Amino acid sequence: MDLFAYRDGRLFVEDVAVEDIARAVGTPFYAYSAGMMQAQYRAFADAFSGTDATVCYAMKANSNRAVVALFAQLGAGADTVSEGEIRLAISAGVPPQKIVFSGVGKTKQEMAAALSLGILQFNVESEPELLALSEVASGRGMTAQVAIRINPDVDAATHAKISTGKKENKFGIPWPQARAVFAQAARLPGIKVSGITVHIGSQLTSLAPFEAAFRIVAGAVQTLRDDGIAIDHLDLGGGLGVQYRSGDNPPSPADYAAMVKRVTSNLGCRLFFEPGRLLVANAGILVTRLIYLKETEHKRFAIVDAAMNDLIRPTLYDAHHEVVPVKEPDDDAPRRRVDIVGPVCETGDVLALDRPMPDLIADDLLAVRSAGAYGAVMASSYNARLLVPEVLVNGADFAVIRPRPTYEDLLSADVIPDWLTAGRST
Ligand SMILES: *Cc1c(COP(=O)(O)O)cnc(C)c1O
Secondary structure, rough: OOEEEOOOOEEOOOOEEHHHHHHHHHEEEEEEHHHHHHHHHHHHHHHOOOOOOOEEEEHHHHHOOOHHHHHHHOOOOOEOOHHHHHHHHHOOOOOHHEEEEEOOOOOOOHHHHHHOOOEEEEEEEOHHHHHHHHHHHHOOOOOEEEEEEEEEEOOOOOOHHHHHOOOOOOEEEEEEOHHHHHHHHHHHHHHHHHHEEOOEEEEEEEHHHHHHHHHHHHHHHHHHHOOOOOOEEEEEEOOEEEOOOOOOOOOOOHHHHHHHHHHHHHOOOEEEEEEEEEEEEHEEEEEEEEEEEOOOOOOOOEEOOOOOOOHHHHHOOOOOOOOOEEEEOOOOOOOOEEEEOOOOOOOOEEEEEEEEEEOOOOEEEEEEEEOOOOHHHOOOOHHHHOOOOOOEEEEEEEOOOOOOOOHHHHHHOOOHHHHOOOOOEE
């Protein structure tokens, strides 16, 4: 389902014309489709209907509170990676009993906060982390529910910067080394270990690496049970890829679920999943306005008002995003190749390279597609640019879910100490 489509020559998000949002909020901005987020969530959750499965939205993909609230309303839990995300999830309506806490560097302060907020589970990624958690929990007379993240040493065949399941990556504890850590966890005060978790990377476009990892997990369940550790649930992470370009053909949630059931159904474990990108990537666009078309003897540049500080994926991961004009071009309009770049003073500030585009003129609006995941959350104010606002469309309505800050906000973020202002003439 695609709720971003042209109607009478103009791009719409659901029943709202993109240019109407642009008129109301200015550019650049992110626009999300609530309907697409809901449809993606249902497709994933429905694929596991009839199994004891909980979907914990990996909110680092898009942690706008309205987006988290949308998934909470559908019954989702949350996969979090910081105290901030835990607080944000709870404030958006996610029940603490549906929150898992992942990440390699949880501080003791974050552990204490998570315990007192009553979250479901800590996904522990190292032995020192386990010891710290035992100390924090037992010191408060509490018990932390723990799953240990194993590193299955599987190649996710994705971009190196989003691959997490190889033994040289910082994530998880290599199996079978982790076996001793489970045994240790079973003896530690303040710890109840009953789960295994795994997450081998993001934007996986084949089921084979998932299946290889999940088979290692299934084997580990048997081994640990033989060791006397009662494993009763598995958190199988996120990572299912999405279509970024027209040729991409990632596995469907249904195919993924069928494989998961094949590998895990005989284990009698409750299942957790942590999809992030899958739920939001294609539900978002970044809308930007052409400032200048710059032509040299060698190149044509479309210089737009969005930049790497607003959407860093092309710069950071060489990611491909389709870019389409908001005003529908004629099919037979001539296309010329152009680099779509932002105003930031970095050669790496590109949104799309060498794209065939119809003729563009200043003030034309462009939509960068598939920008709902790892877009706004990674934005910064580099070059003293204002953080990009976010809009959520629901049918014929839209709401600004993160307003654009003002220049006053920008200036007041930093504090000049007295000893620098003393004696200043103004
Ligand atoms: C990032 C992350 C996810 C989500 O990955 P997606 O590719 O966005 O589905 C899930 N679990 C963990 C532990 C993560 O770090």
